[in-house]
Amino acid sequence: MVTTDITPIKVQKSNNLRIKELDYNNITFGKLFSDHMFYADFKNNEWSDAQIVPYGPLLMSPATSALHYGQAIFEGMKAYKNEKAEVFLFRPFDNHKRINISAERMAMATIPQEVFMAGLTQLVDLDRDWVPDTDGSSLYIRPFIVATDEFIGVRPSDNYRFYIITSPAGKYYNEPVKVLVETNYIRAVEGGVGYVKASGNYGRSLFPAKLAQQRGYHQIVWTDARNHRYLEESGTMNLMFVIDDVLITPPLGDTILAGITRDSVLTLARDWKMKVQERKISIDEVVDAHKKGTLEDAFGTGTAATIAQIAQIGFEGKDYILPPAEGRIFSNRVAKELIDIRTGKVPDIHNWMYKVG
Numbered sequence: 001m002v003t004t005d006i007t008p009i010k011v012q013k014s015n016n017l018r019i020k021e022l023d024y025n026n027i028t029f030g031k032l033f034s035d036h037m038f039y040a041d042f043k044n045n046e047w048s049d050a051q052i053v054p055y056g057p058l059l060m061s062p063a064t065s066a067l068h069y070g071q072a073i074f075e076g077m078k079a080y081k082n083e084k085a086e087v088f089l090f091r092p093f094d095n096h097k098r099i100n101i102s103a104e105r106m107a108m109a110t111i112p113q114e115v116f117m118a119g120l121t122q123l124v125d126l127d128r129d130w131v132p133d134t135d136g137s138s139l140y141i142r143p144f145i146v147a148t149d150e151f152i153g154v155r156p157s158d159n160y161r162f163y164i165i166t167s168p169a170g171k172y173y174n175e176p177v178k179v180l181v182e183t184n185y186i187r188a189v190e191g192g193v194g195y196v197k198a199s200g201n202y203g204r205s206l207f208p209a210k211l212a213q214q215r216g217y218h219q220i221v222w223t224d225a226r227n228h229r230y231l232e233e234s235g236t237m238n239l240m241f242v243i244d245d246v247l248i249t250p251p252l253g254d255t256i257l258a259g260i261t262r263d264s265v266l267t268l269a270r271d272w273k274m275k276v277q278e279r280k281i282s283i284d285e286v287v288d289a290h291k292k293g294t295l296e297d298a299f300g301t302g303t304a305a306t307i308a309q310i311a312q313i314g315f316e317g318k319d320y321i322l323p324p325a326e327g328r329i330f331s332n333r334v335a336k337e338l339i340d341i342r343t344g345k346v347p348d349i350h351n352w353m354y355k356v357g
């Protein structure tokens with residue numbers, strides 16, 4: 001990896017601040033963007049020209065290779081404000097590691113930790129008024145890297161741009177989700193790119209998700225590509241079940257994203273001495289547990305959604321209704337604990353929070 005000193009970052013402040021547009025009590029995910037954005041360029045084998053500029057449209061050649069062949073990757077992370085108005089990032093070094101895993105798999109330039117962290121902390125510090133402090137809210141941060149060669153031959157680009165934009169976020173889902181087990185389309189396969197945050201993974205999921213939505217479901221549960229029996233992810237989230245007091249989640253591998261929320265939930269469950277199993281789990285096992293009354297909880301985990309409880313699972317024409325969300329012990333406890341850690345209400349024993357400024 002190339003190590004580059006990109007500091008000091010050139011800063012051009014906006015003279016048209018839009019913070020007045022933010023209604024802290026009514027935030028829609030992903031719609032409103034903070035005043036500034038960061039970018040840096042990879043050219044001649046190094047990162048340079050790091051800048052913070054007013055948020056705004058990009059000027060790019062129509063031959064930009066990312067637009068044609070999908071050499072584009074992203075991260076999702078969040079910043080939180082505590083009662084003293086201090087701003088913290090949640091596990092930013094893990095996002096940095098993961099963006100480089102994505103970059104390597106997609107034959108893209110990796111990004112040095114100092115470039116990633118300098119851009120991130122200075123941008124969030126400058127736009128700290130955009131970090132909401134209302135219950136369950138945060139600043140969603142979207143770092144992404146795109147191939148920028150003006151070339152439509154198919155080969156890895158020589159040039160890349162790394163951007164960071166940010167957007168105040170409230171709830172991703174307004175209610176417990178209804179999911180449909182997908183047994184036709186696939187999201188990921190061994191040897192593929194399901195374990196990285198490649199933009200194309202998300203684009204390819206939209207058509208099957210649209211079909212599920214037309215049938216009244218919020219999201220799909222993806223199953224293994226070979227037999228469509230083993231459960232993998234749900235929508236953009238990792239999947240977890242509590243059966244007979246055991247927390248079960250599919251194991252990491254080529255087809256599953258190494259979610260940072262996933263890891264945080266497993267860590268807290270282990271802290272609480274709960275039995276945790278990272279292993280394959282089939283739809284038959286879930287249906288069986290539902291019949292026996294041992295399916296206590298099911299939820300998705302992700303940066304955007306945090307903990308999204310599953311209300312109903314559709315499979316082969318039947319809907320399996322789960323216990324009422326508000327009465328579930330584990331998902332409610334872990335969701336609250338994550339909020340409390342992030343807003344400084346309980347000690348951060350794993351050093352997940354990174355102070356900005």
Ligand code: COI
Pocket residue numbers: 075076077202236302303304305
């Ligand atoms: C995240 O949780 O950060 C995601 O990747 C979901 C996002 C695509 C909205």
